[in-house]
Ligand SMILES: [Zn+2]
């Protein structure tokens with residue numbers, strides 16, 4: 001049994017040549033722990049826990065891609081390791097094995113940082129404790145510690161020669177508590193920008209390593225998030241940017257596996273056929289079978305890919321030194337020196353390197369995310385591809401959005417539109433009204449935007465709005481549509497709006513309460529039974545609570561979607577704008593950007609108007625979106641779409657490939673809003689022409 005007692009902070013990395021530590025061990029009559037790297041240690045001592053796997057010995061070859069990052073922990077010169085990886089591939093394994101190896105054979109003060117205190121406790125309970133319990137050498141060490149020091153807690157555990165402390169990134173006092181040599185920062189994209197106003201948590205923690213300048217190690221791990229705001233991406237960019245190269249079974253070309261080389265076919269309807277998914281070599285374009293991919297994954301070369309300047313030339317690595325400590329260092333083409341420093345070793349790995357997830361499974365996940373829209377796609381990019389997501393949330397360029405507008409005219413309703421919602425923004429001297437159409441595939445259409453001028457303290461402008469409620473809009477099929485629900489912003493001119501909404505009893509007209517929430521577009525119904533002045537109301541008014549921040553973020557992502565080439569289907573969530581939409585309307589639609597603030601150590605992301613732009617068109621869009629969510633747009637299935645189509649009389653024109661519609665009369669059930677629209681349509685066939693708004 002090994003029971004390390006080389007517990008000296010002056011010589012924290014003992015080797016066989018380290019006589020002092022050997023001598024000390026002899027004196028104590030114990031066998032010194034052998035000097036092993038993390039891979040050797042894990043294969044020799046680590047037992048996997050049933051909680052996270054099937055149990056049994058740790059075998060690096062099962063996650064070959066983790067070998068390089070593990071070896072970097074003892075690679076001479078490396079002080080920082082960055083792991084930008086997809087979920088459930090190597091991050092936790094690498095962190096656990098590094099912890100185990102240092103606790104056992106190179107004991108020192110260790111700090112593990114998680115985003116919050118409860119995450120730190122969870123890591124201690126679900127990861128650290130089972131590893132200690134199932135790995136005998138660790139169990140013995142902590143067993144000793146317990147006997148002598150009963151003070152072991154969930155977040156602080158002592159062992160001979162060191163301790164492991166687990167803290168949340170939001171507590172500056174814990175981060176700055178005492179000197180540490182090994183620092184593991186997990187999930188760093190979830191840290192606040194500043195811990196309690198004292199600076200970035202990682203900086204605070206790394207300052208604690210000053211006493212161990214020559215042999216400290218800092219490990220940072222996370223899946224990336226949003227481009228430009230991802231801490232792990234920034235950290236990887238600073239690193240030597242190692243990539244995992246594998247060899248093509250056909251042409252022997254070594255290259256990193258990239259998503260761009262994954263191919264799949266689509267059916268006539270444009271749907272991805274995941275069963276056709278395959279990886280194609282970037283060198284020879286030949287497809288790999290799944291078993292060829294698994295064979296390729298058995299031999300991984302981590303190579304530095306960071307560009308550098310040497311011999312007066314800017315170079316991208318093309319030549320590498322032979323592998324040592326699991327890495328091939330980049331060489332200058334001219335003088336042959338190792339031109340990229342290795343003090344910061346960065347690793348990136350996607351699910352394409354996961355032996356347990358096939359390319360087909362990855363593509364099936366991609367297809368699902370595509371169907372569900374930008375938020376789901378972002379998650380796919382982050383958690384599966386280990387890539388940041390370039391977020392349209394930063395308000396896409398209004399010119400780009402303006403350029404990709406549709407060919408229909410404002411006031412007309414395209415074929416894909418199957419239900420209408422109206423949003424009204426209230427200003428002192430006018431009302432602004434948008435009518436939006438919603439359809440399948442999460443697509444939506446701006447039908448028109450109107451400005452109704454007039455003092456909102458006075459009746460006439462409200463009369464104009466009321467008149468709009470009676471209007472119909474002609475669908476491309478010839479049917480006239482009414483707006484299903486109208487939502488009026490009640491935040492600014494509450495009394496006027498409540499009074500007006502009350503006067504519309506019996507009509508689907510609602511007071512809307514926009515909230516700074518990212519939870520959902522529709523947050524439920526709020527009861528207002530008192531006026532702002534505190535006067536009790538006899539019959540309380542219900543307000544529709546809309547998640548304005550959610551709606552804005554979603555809309556910006558959707559506006560950033562590219563128009564597909566001719567004949568190709570629209571991407572899920574595509575926002576259609578009329579040909580005659582004005583530049584000003586598009587500017588307003590893209591008028592806000594997401595800004596990150598830090599106040600007293602807490603990060604807040606807030607939508608703020610871009611330099612002086614008005615945003616009424618955007619607000620109207622959000623109210624309409626909230627109403628659509630209220631009616632269930634987000635979860636409607638094909639049967640419901642066909643009901644709506646049936647009511648509009650366009651079931652004959654359903655796209656090819658869809659099954660026969662069920663009997664329209666039967667499905668146009670009582671209460672179906674489309675049915676009601678149709679009845680109104682036949683009663684009143686007036687066509688509303690688009691009016692210019694300003
Ligand atoms: Zn090839």
Ligand SMILES: [Zn+2]
Pocket residue numbers: 310311332333334335336337
């Ligand atoms: Zn050179």
